[in-house]
Every structure is written in C-alpha cells, then in structure tokens.
Amino acid sequence: MASINKKKEKKIFKELVSFQQRDFCFSSGHILGSMCTQPHPIAREAYIQFLETNLGDPELCPGTKEIESRFIAFISKLLHAPKTSEGQIVSGGTEGNITAMWIAKQLSRKKEVILSENAHFSFQKIASLMNMKPIELPLTSEYIMDITKMKKEIHKGIAAVIGIAGSTELGTIDPIPELSDICSDEHIFLHVDAAFGGFVIPFLRELHYNVPQFDFKLKGVSTISIDSHKMGYSAIPLGTLMIRQKHWLESISVESPYISCEKQAGILGTRSGAPVAAAYAVTQYLGFQGYKSMVESCMNVTNYTKKRLEELGLSLVIRPTMNIVGVKLKKPGQIVKKLSEKGWRVNKVERLSCIRLVLMSQITKKIIDEFIPSLKKACEEVGEL
Numbered sequence: 415m416a417s418i419n420k421k422k423e424k425k426i427f428k429e430l431v432s433f434q435q436r437d438f439c440f441s442s443g444h445i446l447g448s449m450c451t452q453p454h455p456i457a458r459e460a461y462i463q464f465l466e467t468n469l470g471d472p473e474l475c476p477g478t479k480e481i482e483s484r485f486i487a488f489i490s491k492l493l494h495a496p497k498t499s500e501g502q503i504v505s506g507g508t509e510g511n512i513t514a515m516w517i518a519k520q521l522s523r524k525k526e527v528i529l530s531e532n533a534h535f536s537f538q539k540i541a542s543l544m545n546m547k548p549i550e551l552p553l554t555s556e557y558i559m560d561i562t563k564m565k566k567e568i569h570k571g572i573a574a575v576i577g578i579a580g581s582t583e584l585g586t587i588d589p590i591p592e593l594s595d596i597c598s599d600e601h602i603f604l605h606v607d608a609a610f611g612g613f614v615i616p617f618l619r620e621l622h623y624n625v626p627q628f629d630f631k632l633k634g635v636s637t638i639s640i641d642s643h644k645m646g647y648s649a650i651p652l653g654t655l656m657i658r659q660k661h662w663l664e665s666i667s668v669e670s671p672y673i674s675c676e677k678q679a680g681i682l683g684t685r686s687g688a689p690v691a692a693a694y695a696v697t698q699y700l701g702f703q704g705y706k707s708m709v710e711s712c713m714n715v716t717n718y719t720k721k722r723l724e725e726l727g728l729s730l731v732i733r734p735t736m737n738i739v740g741v742k743l744k745k746p747g748q749i750v751k752k753l754s755e756k757g758w759r760v761n762k763v764e765r766l767s768c769i770r771l772v773l774m775s776q777i778t779k780k781i782i783d784e785f786i787p788s789l790k791k792a793c794e795e796v797g798e799l
C-alpha cells in the first residue's frame with residue numbers, strides 16, 4: 415500500500431475542506447429542491463468499505479456480486495417483479511431510462527416514443543443519443559398523461575410508451591393501469607419511470623393513500639426505473655432498472671472477451687460496488703416497515719407544509735400526490751433568487767409558474783417553520799404578497 419506523506423495529506427485535505435465548505439449539504443435542511451438525500455448513516459459506512467470493488471468484472475468480487483443479487487431481490491419484491499425478471503444496476507434515473515429505451519428500440523426496431531410533458535428531461539437526451547422521436551402529449555388538468563390523446567398517437571412506428579410514476583416537477587402519477595391495458599393489447603413496450611416514486615408509491619398504498627398501481631402486477635409494464643439515491647435513502651449514484659424478461663438483456667449485451675464474464679449488458683463497463691453495498695445495507699436496515707415509516711413521516715411534513723403555505727395566502731399547483739409541493743407564483747425565478755440569498759436552495763418550474771419543494775426525510779416541521787418566514791419575506795420583496 416502506498417505510504418502517506420502526512421504533511422502533503424494535511425495540505426490537500428485543508429484545500430478539499432475549504433472547497434467543501436462552499437457546498438450546501440443535505441444535513442443543514444436548507445436544500446428543499448433536490449430529489450437526492452442525505453444518505454442513511456449505514457449507507458455511508460458500507461460505501462467506504464466497498465470503495466475498491468468493480469462490479470464490471472464480477473469474478474473479481476463474487477461477494478459483492480452476491481450483495482448485488484440480494485439487493486435486486488429486494489427491489490423485485492418491492493415491485494412485484496415476476497420470476498422471469500432481472501434487475502440491471504444503473505447510476506440513476508437517467509441511465510435507467512436510457513437503458514430501457516435501448517431495450518425497447520432493439521426489441522421493436524422502431525423509433526417513436528409516446529410520453530407526456532411531465533417526462534424527465536433525460537428523454538430528450540435519449541432522443542438525441544439514440545435517434546428516437548418523442549411524441550410529447552400535453553397534460554390533463556390533473557397534470558398527468560391524457561389517455562384519450564395517447565390512444566390517438568398509437569401507430570405502427572411506436573417503440574415504447576413512457577408512464578411517469580412520480581413526476582419530477584409535481585410528483586404526479588400517470589394512469590399506469592390504463593397505459594398497461596393499452597400497451598398489452600397493442601403489444602407495445604411500456605416503461606414506467608418511477609425513479610422518484612418507486613420508493614414512495616408502494617408505501618403510500620400501504621398507508622391507504624389513493625394512488626394507482628404502477629408496478630409489475632400490471633401485465634403491460636415492461637420495465638421500471640427506481641432510484642436508491644432518491645427516496646431509497648442511499649448514496650449517489652444508484653438506481654435499478656427492473657426488466658420483466660431477463661432475456662431482453664441479451665438485446666443490449668456485447669461480448670466482453672478480456673474480463674471475467676463472457677457478455678456484458680448495459681452502458682457502463684467498470685462500475686463501483688460501493689453504492690450497491692450502501693443501498694443494500696439501507697434496505698436491510700430499514701426493511702419495508704422502515705421505508706413505510708419514512709414515507710409516512712415525509713407525508714406528514716408535506717401536509718404540514720401545505721397548511722403553512724396556505725396560511726401564508728399562497729396556493730398550490732395541485733394537491734400533493736407524494737412528498738413534492740408546487741407553490742404557484744407569478745415570479746418563481748425571482749423568488750428562487752431571493753431564497754438563495756437567504757440560504758435556501760429551492761427549484762423553479764417556469765413552465766408551471768411555480769417553485770417546487772421536495773420534502774425528503776431530512777426535512778422536518780421545524781425546518782419548515784424556519785423556511786416559511788424566509789419565503790414570506792422573499793414574496794414581499796418581489797411583490798408576490
């Protein structure tokens with residue numbers, strides 16, 4: 415092992431810390447606009463322990479490969495994936511969506527994709543990368559995909575339909591059961607982007623919230639993206655693409671002669687086992703019950719936030735489906751700037767004329783009590799209140 419020159423080390427870390435101090439951190443509670451999270455302490459520890467593993471060359475790390483299999487088994491159970499299914503570890507929602515569209519294109523040899531305005535911008539990257547053509551539908555008054563409009567767009571050139579289960583902007587859920595029926599009848603690939611909602615919707619259903627089914631229980635669902643570095647309470651970068659039929663992975667596999675496996679599927683080659691070990695550790699620590707409690711507590715804070723915003727005289731774009739709140743404003747860009755000056759990180763959604771608050775697990779009612787006066791002041795300064 416390389417010996418460490420203590421003097422040099424101290425100097426470098428002094429410099430690193432000086433840069434780090436300029437960053438916002440999740441633990442401050444002042445990041446209200448991110449879907450990522452302060453990783454669970456268990457995730458931190460596991461991450462560091464598995465830093466040198468490379469799951470791109472699995473025979474070098476059979477133990478870490480087993481962790482990956484067990485983690486995928488957890489996700490399979492969560493999403494009611496059938497025995498025929500397989501999970502592909504990805505870096506997050508973007509790579510999950512790219513991989514799903516890659517499979518859909520390979521299987522169908524077609525190029526057009528039906529999605530709605532609330533689809534994540536990663537689908538624009540996909541269109542450019544893979545020469546696919548998105549057919550973007552306007553939303554209903556509920557900010558979800560319009561099924562009547564969707565049906566009109568179905569024709570022979572469609573490679574896939576995208577359903578969003580937890581939209582980036584408002585957390586809304588497309589009518590996945592209807593999409594599943596249509597796609598199943600028409601033999602069209604249906605990808606569900608549950609990058610955010612995958613770790614929320616199953617627990618909302620258990621908590622008796624009125625949210626639609628979105629997973630493999632629906633026979634038309636082909637693939638689902640779900641991210642551990644969002645509501646999975648784990649470290650960046652980790653997502654999973656669950657695939658209904660394991661053999662579909664062959665369509666995105668290449669021979670990998672100089673490493674320990676004959677074929678490699680997916681986009682990445684070398685990939686760290688650290689985020690996989692971290693995500694697995696969190697699932698084992700929390701279990702389904704732990705995630706359910708976390709979602710319950712996020713929803714309590716969401717409902718409290720809604721109440722506090724309404725008391726201030728502000729209105730919401732739509733009643734929150736999950737722990738994301740869109741606050742209607744005339745000048746969202748100016749409000750975000752003012753809030754930033756006051757130490758808060760919030761995102762604007764110009765298209766919907768709102769700011770978006772994401773109530774992740776580290777956001778407490780106490781933090782909301784600190785945030786509301788800052789928001790009030792920001793609104794007064796730009797003439798919103």
Ligand SMILES: Cc1ncc(COP(=O)(O)O)c(C=O)c1O
Nearest residue numbers: 449506507508509534582609610
């Ligand atoms: C619904 C949805 N899909 C995909 C993504 C992309 O995820 P990532 O940034 O982890 O690649 C996001 C990110 O916010 C998202 O909200």
